[in-house]
Amino acid sequence: MNISLTGRHLELTDAIKTHMTSSIETLNKYNMGITSVNVIASAQTKKGKEHSMVEFVITMAGKNSVIIKQNDDDLYAAIDIAIERAQKALRRMHDKEVDHQKVGLNTIKSEDVDVKETAEAMEDEIVPVELDLYKPREVEDVLNDLKESNKMFEIFLDNEDKTRVLYKRNDGKFGLY
Structure with missing residues (x-):
């Protein structure tokens, strides 16, 4: 140098x-x-x-x-x-040189990809879940459920038909939207 x-x-x-x-x-x-x-x-x-x-x-x-x-x-x-x-x-x-893979356009074209199989595989990953959002709940009940679970937040309807979010804060307390 x-x-x-x-x-x-x-x-x-x-x-x-x-x-x-x-x-x-x-x-x-x-x-x-x-x-x-x-x-x-x-x-x-x-x-x-x-x-x-x-x-x-x-x-x-x-x-x-x-x-x-x-x-x-x-x-x-x-x-x-x-x-x-x-x-x-x-x-x-x-970092750009080391981290990024250099894949040319010809190598991408040479790979055989079956679009139908890929779409079917992606469909299997999505699992529909029934939401319990329609049931009105008390804040105290949701708080007890949140304390017992590993969840970070819970979305629910209160008795006044308002959508509420109860969440765990970083300081160990709970917040309510």
């Missing part, structure tokens, strides 16, 4: 160069085939205040380049934030 460090309107000391180089070395753990990293550090004055800007251009073999620009009052902080952003971008690219 080629590393190019450039300073504009500021002198790069050995400590800054060491910090940049060690930060860049952490990008190797993603195995993305990084060919070169160009770092441009500059000092700018806006509205009477000095602040630092760091730009990372990460070039990878066979992939798009990653460009990260970061401004901060402190040069070391700008470098650290930019490296974190670069790591996040490389991690996302790495």
Whole structure:
């Protein structure tokens, strides 16, 4: 991996160069085939205040380049934030490559799928259940049933023909809509 460090309107000391180089070395753990990293550090004055800007251009073999620009009052902080952003971008690219299966259109076309069998198999998965929603119930009865079961909520009609929901809250209490 080629590393190019450039300073504009500021002198790069050995400590800054060491910090940049060690930060860049952490990008190797993603195995993305990084060919070169160009770092441009500059000092700018806006509205009477000095602040630092760091730009990372990460070039990878066979992939798009990653460009990260970061401004901060402190040069070391700008470098650290930019490296974190670069790591996040490389991690996302790495996860995309590793997690997604690359299936071509020809392999999908070559698979024989019987539509009727698939539809029948899906029909077997749906089991109709008779609802007890039409029976009016007392809130206390529903509360007792909910305490005894593993359910998180119960939907029922109360004596005034209103649809109500009794649910378990995270704090161990119960809520009623």
